[in-house]
Amino acid sequence: MTPSKYFLGASIAIAMLVPVFLPAQTKSWTQPKTPWGDPDIQGVWPGTAMVGTPLERDKSLGTRAFLTEDEFAKRAERAKTQAAIDNEETVSDLTRCDPGRGGLGNTPTTCKNGISIGPPLYWDDRGKPSKQASLVMDPPDGRIPPLTPEAQKMAAERIAARRARPCAATAGGCHDTWEDESLWDRCITRGTVGSIVPNTYNQGNQILQTPGYVVLRNEMIHESRIIPVAAPNNAGRPHVPPAIRTWLGDSRGHWEGNTLVVETTNFLDKTVIGQTPASEDLKLVEKFARVSADTMNYSVTIEDPKTWTKPWTISFPLKSEPDYVLYEYACHEGNYYMYNALSGARAEEKKAARNGR
């Protein structure tokens, strides 16, 4: 029928005009629904495909969000080389420490004589190369906006306070108490954003639904974020009162068409995004939009007017991997690091005292 031909032509033309950040919905696929009529976004959606994509875009790319074929080919070649190195049966000298080939880099504290100070380097999820130039997609230059003057001042004060401590000058840094360790090393949490943004390993994400709720499970660190979802044309339940503050915040969801929109507030004032501490005014708005059987577009807009001068957005596609199993990540229970780091620092202090320093 002629009308549909025009429609097809028109939709292709429109698709080519609109700058597409994320994969567009394929024509032949229809969004399935759960038995109670909500869009069905259930499944296992690990972030494996995006491992290796940097958080911020290289400045040389400017507002170009995707790599050219040549640039992508280089990235792909690098991944192929890395995979080959990972699969080497015996260890070649070239693989040790060389940052260009997966090593931690030959710095005085991480590598000596070709041996690195971490675990075996192939014990990682390398992911697959993607054409996306960065995980940050807004601002258009793919770089995190500047800190507010207030946040800059606090950062400077933190650095100064750290430098004032004698332990800061030692090779290992300060390990006086567990509070000198990151939230990650303390096995508290990777944070709401950190739990889903791809990292070196265990990128498992799983979504389950039941009437009134969507639950997002993250493998790291065994999080299960229960998101109450408002019924259609309903305001949904309010956030918890301001006195209740948590590490992962308080999430509330609603559907906009087939997209799940989740607003999260009520954070403690101790959360960290990337390397930057956020304030308790932090607000996240996430969108989960399934565009095909095996692709879900994910984005999170990070808004904290006390910390960043404007909101910024991370977005990337998640790919379904039904055979990916999320295993338990009991971090705190196996945290030998804490014991090793603290007792190691105490041993070094004793040694320094013996040597009369």
Added chain:
Amino acid sequence: MRTKILIGVAFASLFGAAVPVWAHHSFAAEFDINKPVKLEGTVTSMEWINPHSWIHLDVKGPDGKTANWMVEGGSPNILLRRGFTKKSLEPGTVIVVDGFQAKNGEYRANGSNITFPDGKRLFLGGSNPNELPQATK
């Protein structure tokens, strides 16, 4: 030297960082870069725990005495997804470890390279080079 590292970082940021965005924890806090070790010993057990697995092995020293070492591996979740299980490293297996000893002086080390005596890596099975690299749609 510094320039080299900067170039390496720039390269990494454009084409994809091999080192993660939010870093591994600081192994340099646990282990001493000035105390390299090379251990050859018999596996007694393996702790399949996170954030890092630990392989326990008996190592006979030059003095003939046996020391019980523990060596840090990576997250077991990765091994499980590759098809290795808790049965995959039998007690009694001989392994060779290159790493650095713990700062606290105990018989602990990281396992930068963990191999069998013939040099073959333990728990091989990284990403399949033949599965790469298609553009993600």
Added chain:
Amino acid sequence: MICQRGFAALGLFWALTAAGQTPAPKAPRTPNLNGIWEALGTANWDLQDHAAQAGPFWQTGAIGAEPAGLGVVVGGEIPYLPAAAAKKKENFANRAKNDPEAKCYLPGIPRATYLPYPFQIVQSPKDILMVYEFASANRLINMGKPIEAGADSWMGTSNGHWEGNTLVVDVTGLNGLSWFDRAGDFASDSLHVVERFTRVDADHITYEATIEDPKTFSKPWKISLPLYKRVEKNAQLLEFKCVPFSEELLYGQFKKQ
């Protein structure tokens, strides 16, 4: 036309089950365990009958003392083997330092069920997820073809199926490091637990667990207790990430003095 009615009926079924009512079945009916649940009583202090007594920390006065409680063990006593009975006594004597709950370790099964914190059952069309407020513990109950644990874990590997109105969960792959209660009751990594969740009315689930471990007990034994629905409007799990509360206990001796 028939198709549309069928979908409408299915939609109605889910809408009604969401409200907690029992619909007239038009399709094979799966019981609905969705909701926020919590155990009352003192099973987490001690699974067996216990009198009121001082707790491990006199500094907290009556707040930290142990209330009396009727045991939840069917038949009264846990049938320890002699060596295990001695180990239990040792656990009890050292409970202030060694209770994994104090360390904010994942509680394992069955203890996660009767901790004094709520948990939410999320029953999706395929698998069932249980999310516990304590330490952000959670476990997925696989309702498909049973899977085997590749390695032991704190919360074990759970395979479930329906027997009439009862959810039966078979738990293996537990690592033997968690306790059953604050009294030091424990098992080895050969522990095998079979749980039964039966929703007996809108606000109650009867929870039973059969415990089997030939390395620790002379025979299998069973616990039984009710679970109560958290019926407050807008009831929700809050967060109890207790790692920061346990650091002094775990690492205090290693901090700089």
